[in-house]
Amino acid sequence: MSWNRPQLRSGVDLQLQSAFNDGQWASVIRLAEKRLRTFNDPYFEIVKICAECQLDSPFEKSAGIVALQRFVNEGTVVKDVDALDLLEWATGSLLDDQEFSSTLGTLKVRLVKAKPKDRNGAIRCLESCLLHWDLFNAQQIAAILDRSFPHDRTMLFWNVVITYLLCVSDQCPPDKKKLYGMLALKQMQRAAQSASQPDAGDSDRSIRTEEEILLFYRILETHGSDADWTAALGHPEFGPVPQFRLGRKDLLLRVLDVSRRKGDWQTVYALSKECLILSGSDNSLKLLACDWMVWKALLDGASHVMGESPEVLDDVAALLDTFSAADGVRPIYIRNILLARVAAAFQLGSDDPSESGPRGAASAQVEELQRYVRSQCSSPACFDDIRSFAEKLEPDELKKFAHDYVPGLAQEAAGDPLRSATIRTLAYQLQYLALTRPGLVLPIPGSQSSSSADQWKCAVTGVVSNSSSCTERFRTIAESAAKLYRILTESLIPEGNGRDPDYVPELAILTATALVKLSGISDSGSVREHLPYPIYAARCGRLLQATLILEYQLSRTPKHSRVTLLLVRLYLVVGCAARATALWETLDVKRTITDSLSPYFLDRLSTLSPIQVLPQSSRPAKALTNGVKSYYATSLKLRMPRRLADAFESENYTSILEIPEFINRLRVSCTMVMGFVEEARACRALGQRGLPISEEVLLNDITDDAQLHENTDFGSVPNLEASMAVPIYDILRIGPKPSNARFHLALVAEKYFELFQYKPPATYKAANPLQAATTDRIFVSETLQQLSSSASRFLRGARKTLTEQEHFFFDIISLLTALISLMTSSGPSPESSTAASQLVSGVTAALDALSDSSLSLPSPEGEGEGALIPMLSSMHGLFHLRDAADAVKLATSYITSVLEPNKQSNTTKEATEALKTLDKAGAKAAALGKNRIAVLKREMTNGNLESRIEAWALGSTAEDSLSKEIQGIVGDRIGKSMGILADSWRVGVKGWELVRWE
Amino acid sequence: MATFRRFRPDDVDKISKCNLDPLTETYELVFYLQYHARWPSLFQVCEDTNGNIIGYIMGKLESSPEIYKFSEHYLPWHAHITALTVAPEARRLGIGKILTEQLELAADANNAWFVDLFVRKGNARAIAFYKNLGYSVFRVVKDYYGEHATDSTAQSEDAYDMRKPMKRDKKLQHIREDGETYEVDPTDVW
Numbered sequence A: 001m002s003w004n005r006p007q008l009r010s011g012v013d014l015q016l017q018s019a020f021n022d023g024q025w026a027s028v029i030r031l032a033e034k035r036l037r038t039f040n041d042p043y044f045e046i047v048k049i050c051a052e053c054q055l056d057s058p059f060e061k062s063a064g065i066v067a068l069q070r071f072v073n074e075g076t077v078v079k080d081v082d083a084l085d086l087l088e089w090a091t092g093s094l095l096d097d098q099e100f101s102s103t104l105g106t107l108k109v110r111l112v113k114a115k116p117k118d119r120n121g122a123i124r125c126l127e128s129c130l131l132h133w134d135l136f137n138a139q140q141i142a143a144i145l146d147r148s149f150p151h152d153r154t155m156l157f158w159n160v161v162i163t164y165l166l167c168v169s170d171q172c173p174p175d176k177k178k179l180y181g182m183l184a185l186k187q188m189q190r191a192a193q194s195a196s197q198p199d200a201g202d203s204d205r206s207i208r209t210e211e212e213i214l215l216f217y218r219i220l221e222t223h224g225s226d227a228d229w230t231a232a233l234g235h236p237e238f239g240p241v242p243q244f245r246l247g248r249k250d251l252l253l254r255v256l257d258v259s260r261r262k263g264d265w266q267t268v269y270a271l272s273k274e275c276l277i278l279s280g281s282d283n284s285l286k287l288l289a290c291d292w293m294v295w296k297a298l299l300d301g302a303s304h305v306m307g308e309s310p311e312v313l314d315d316v317a318a319l320l321d322t323f324s325a326a327d328g329v330r331p332i333y334i335r336n337i338l339l340a341r342v343a344a345a346f347q348l349g350s351d352d353p354s355e356s357g358p359r360g361a362a363s364a365q366v367e368e369l370q371r372y373v374r375s376q377c378s379s380p381a382c383f384d385d386i387r388s389f390a391e392k393l394e395p396d397e398l399k400k401f402a403h404d405y406v407p408g409l410a411q412e413a414a415g416d417p418l419r420s421a422t423i424r425t426l427a428y429q430l431q432y433l434a435l436t437r438p439g440l441v442l443p444i445p446g447s448q449s450s451s452s453a454d455q456w457k458c459a460v461t462g463v464v465s466n467s468s469s470c471t472e473r474f475r476t477i478a479e480s481a482a483k484l485y486r487i488l489t490e491s492l493i494p495e496g497n498g499r500d501p502d503y504v505p506e507l508a509i510l511t512a513t514a515l516v517k518l519s520g521i522s523d524s525g526s527v528r529e530h531l532p533y534p535i536y537a538a539r540c541g542r543l544l545q546a547t548l549i550l551e552y553q554l555s556r557t558p559k560h561s562r563v564t565l566l567l568v569r570l571y572l573v574v575g576c577a578a579r580a581t582a583l584w585e586t587l588d589v590k591r592t593i594t595d596s597l598s599p600y601f602l603d604r605l606s607t608l609s610p611i612q613v614l615p616q617s618s619r620p621a622k623a624l625t626n627g628v629k630s631y632y633a634t635s636l637k638l639r640m641p642r643r644l645a646d647a648f649e650s651e652n653y654t655s656i657l658e659i660p661e662f663i664n665r666l667r668v669s670c671t672m673v674m675g676f677v678e679e680a681r682a683c684r685a686l687g688q689r690g691l692p693i694s695e696e697v698l699l700n701d702i703t704d705d706a707q708l709h710e711n712t713d714f715g716s717v718p719n720l721e722a723s724m725a726v727p728i729y730d731i732l733r734i735g736p737k738p739s740n741a742r743f744h745l746a747l748v749a750e751k752y753f754e755l756f757q758y759k760p761p762a763t764y765k766a767a768n769p770l771q772a773a774t775t776d777r778i779f780v781s782e783t784l785q786q787l788s789s790s791a792s793r794f795l796r797g798a799r800k801t802l803t804e805q806e807h808f809f810f811d812i813i814s815l816l817t818a819l820i821s822l823m824t825s826s827g828p829s830p831e832s833s834t835a836a837s838q839l840v841s842g843v844t845a846a847l848d849a850l851s852d853s854s855l856s857l858p859s860p861e862g863e864g865e866g867a868l869i870p871m872l873s874s875m876h877g878l879f880h881l882r883d884a885a886d887a888v889k890l891a892t893s894y895i896t897s898v899l900e901p902n903k904q905s906n907t908t909k910e911a912t913e914a915l916k917t918l919d920k921a922g923a924k925a926a927a928l929g930k931n932r933i934a935v936l937k938r939e940m941t942n943g944n945l946e947s948r949i950e951a952w953a954l955g956s957t958a959e960d961s962l963s964k965e966i967q968g969i970v971g972d973r974i975g976k977s978m979g980i981l982a983d984s985w986r987v988g989v990k991g992w993e994l995v996r997w998e
Numbered sequence B: 001m002a003t004f005r006r007f008r009p010d011d012v013d014k015i016s017k018c019n020l021d022p023l024t025e026t027y028e029l030v031f032y033l034q035y036h037a038r039w040p041s042l043f044q045v046c047e048d049t050n051g052n053i054i055g056y057i058m059g060k061l062e063s064s065p066e067i068y069k070f071s072e073h074y075l076p077w078h079a080h081i082t083a084l085t086v087a088p089e090a091r092r093l094g095i096g097k098i099l100t101e102q103l104e105l106a107a108d109a110n111n112a113w114f115v116d117l118f119v120r121k122g123n124a125r126a127i128a129f130y131k132n133l134g135y136s137v138f139r140v141v142k143d144y145y146g147e148h149a150t151d152s153t154a155q156s157e158d159a160y161d162m163r164k165p166m167k168r169d170k171k172l173q174h175i176r177e178d179g180e181t182y183e184v185d186p187t188d189v190w
């Protein structure tokens, strides 16, 4: 905890003040003692203690803690807030948050009890407890404040909100949860009842403000009975409808959300309908109720109640008609209302087959979609608006819509080439969407028996293929999009000047996405899990083409975020980490968006290219992870941010409830752990020293029981797939997204390395080396036991959250922790040697499997892309192979160092055997890995890399019209594009040459 | 598709559509939390159906510190727009306007004299937007921004301090006809 040095209490003499401010601690001690004698004021004793804490010796440093303990145990009441603040400052860094409650927190409550009428003093104590998240003592203080100042309504609501926070937190003893919950509820209900009386100003103990009403509902949600809840909804003043009439919408949205979760569809429907009707009649409310969420509630509610009350269908239709006919509404509302019509057609349409035909549900759906597109087709958001509906159309309907209707609109707009191009882009996006609906590729009946290979056919394109993924069906859409893109960029708008209309980059994205599909990289999920790395069986040429068109687009619109995001992932997958990094940096992801965005790029980067994480070997300050680490260091400096105190001061109760919830989640963010792990791995690989993981303060909270929280924001990343299909950013990934299990395992692995690689400072000399060695050994053995149990806990069921190589690697770590414990602790016995040899064969088998999966190539003898690109894109495995070899080496050295001095007869022989086997396996893995780097190094200088890439990327364009289009688009930038790829690979391989292999 | 509602802290995990735009600054977390803690009804977002934030406005209510009471630059009780942004693909749909109008409603509800904001003199789009909503230039703050948004050779950029009177200012005493010609130094702005 870093508190700024406080001022001494006013009234303290100047001499002592200035000694304190100048940090003259010896003088402060002397002067404080003197003042204590003169005035007999215990304040000076505390000043003295605090000065002692600033001295160097460990004994004096702990003076504050010792004093705290003494005060607590002896029942001392420190009646001076300034003195307590001083103590808090002096002990801050030595006291962890858990200890606060039983020491300073306790003293603060004692003080407030002793001086219940000192409002300012009590509030200072309260704030300190809250910022340390000591709810137990905060609640007691708040209750005293409320009792002491019954005419200060703020104290009442503070007391309620803190009592509520306590009852829902894990600081509350389970047997007290109910009690505190009821207490908060009863107080609020009383405050609600008295609200019918006239407002009595500051001393009024009834609910008045919007924030107080919101708090009332929050408490009702968790602690009220159904009857309480229903009564509140109908309250003439605090109900969501009367509040809405006052222009307050937040309660309505909250109530809709809660009712939805409760499955109370009647309420959802009735409330949303009432507010929509209200806003239709009152212009000033119009601003509020045309929100999509309200319409959605109306439709979801109606769809649930229409079984029992079919008349709701007419009501909804009437409402929609009224709103559609209203004039003067804003574009965004027109959009919402039109979309509500579409949604209504899909959600409330009849499933009755007798009603199909011209007036049936299906035709109503198409009709509304057409209406929507007609009105909104020139908006860049149109595709996103309708995609979730369009994909629900029957394949035939969707085909007509995407291939006939929308292109027809483009045709109509032919007089306006730019508008027509926008609509055509929309048509292509819809055509692509149609292809990504699952279940469209069907086996051709009878094909199984008639031919050796099964035949499959795409229901939309009619393309026939030997594989159920039928990637070839994406060729036409890729080609159409590329053609249009080329026409547009060549003739219509040749000048990019950074301002291409939206659909130009969108066409580039669509083409690239279709090319990725064509590459076959996405081969169906189940197969994918068994591939050693993403592009193992892909046609890399298509992936390179995708990079070409996106790079070209970036040359026209630099920093375009959607294009950049897609390209970054593509580059990571094809092994161009250097270029990916350069592009990522143009996005300027920093500060608050770090948590949700940096994993998109940074997760596993160290395994692809450690040098990208730690760019200059001499300057760790340049590490890419610094931004991540500093974000958490800044945001989590205090247990709770001071802003929480602001929310109390401003009486904003929703903020008081929401800020802690958010902060507590941020403390267990996967991204935070990722930042530390990525850096530690890169440091290790490059032989640099970083701060040991176990000394990172922010990681102290991450015990095995902490459930790590993942939230990558993909909102800005292009995704044109149908909702059930795997999004393109998930196809272009090295492995599964961040997860609780993976990061716990990563921490286990880092702690394992730290345990054996840590070297005490050269100046450190143990007084008694023998005793020190024993203590060390005990420490190692205890740590290993913990690591071993954590590893097995998190490995259970973790297969799906890891890449194949991660799984082998963590498995090896887990086996090694068990093996070392076994071989270094237990006495010799036949059982233990059997167990040891089983563990050893477990490790060697896993090492072999890891080597295989990291080094195998689709066509080992293959020419060109057949070998090089897969090699470059499989560095993730290589990294784990290196780490695993390293881990084995550390294990054997440690075991040897323990066993060596006390050589024992028969066990030693078996142990020596086991160690030899292990050593050999580790060395072999390392040699294979090193060899791979040597091969890559040779490849980089084998002939002209640029022209080789060009051949792989574009092949013989004469035979492939799609490649020809891409070549046409890139035009004379081709040399530059090849340079980008080649340079990036060269930098990558150079970086790997710096990686240490044992 | 859009819903307008109050900001919640976890919205920061969904703001990339707005904040990846180079014109939109990303601040430290405490900055967002401060507005949420103090002026929650003046911190509004617009959310799309996937929960992405496609626009937001951050505002506050304040007057100049008391010590400036007698300065000619003293600002009486007013609302201030600290940040306003709409995701590029959602512009020109009226989202910016709705967000601003909601803030004006809150300003009126809190009896503010006016709403004001600073904008780069070169940000023609935003200036056109504010003028359309009834804001006018009250004064020009010379060299308010440390760097120029579009001209890398320039050392600094002027700001327009723009204002719109609220209901309380019936006599329009807090706006100026010729604000474009009224120049002040950054030190006159608190």
Ligand SMILES: CC(C)(COP(=O)(O)OP(=O)(O)OC[C@H]1O[C@@H](n2cnc3c(N)ncnc32)[C@H](O)[C@@H]1OP(=O)(O)O)[C@@H](O)C(=O)NCCC(=O)NCCS
Pocket: B023, B024, B083, B084, B085, B086, B087, B090, B091, B092, B093, B094, B095, B096, B097, B098, B117, B118, B119, B123, B124, B125, B126, B128, B129, B130, B132, B133
């Ligand atoms: C300024 C900004 C917030 C406007 O948001 P918006 O949602 O696109 O604006 P609206 O659709 O509500 O526009 C309302 C009116 O303002 C005017 N306006 C908006 N953008 C304009 C532009 N680019 N050029 C001219 N007038 C414009 C128009 O009169 C428009 O009405 P109309 O579309 O019916 O003609 C948005 O462009 C933005 O986020 N810019 C980047 C960040 C920024 O500069 N913020 C301001 C810093 S103080």
